Amino acid sequence: MKKSNPIADRRIFDNVYVCRNCNAKIRVSNPKLIREGKVKCRRCGSTALRPKHRELRVLKAA
Numbered sequence: 001m002k003k004s005n006p007i008a009d010r011r012i013f014d015n016v017y018v019c020r021n022c023n024a025k026i027r028v029s030n031p032k033l034i035r036e037g038k039v040k041c042r043r044c045g046s047t048a049l050r051p052k053h054r055e056l057r058v059l060k061a062a
C-alpha cells in the first residue's frame, strides 16, 4: 500500500527548480549547486533558475 509521505513530498518540492527562460522543471539533488550556478537547464542551457516554492508565489503576489 502506497502512502504519501509529507516529509518526502516537501523534500521533493524543495528540490524542484524552474527555468526562468523556458519554464522547464529541473530536479536538483543539492541546492548548493544552484547558488553556485552549476545547474543548467536541460532544455535551453540557461542557469537562470528559480525555486518552485508555493510560498514564494505568495510573496511575489504580495
Ligand SMILES: [Zn+2]
Binding pocket: 019, 020, 021, 022, 023, 024, 041, 042, 043, 044, 045, 046
Ligand atoms: Zn530552460
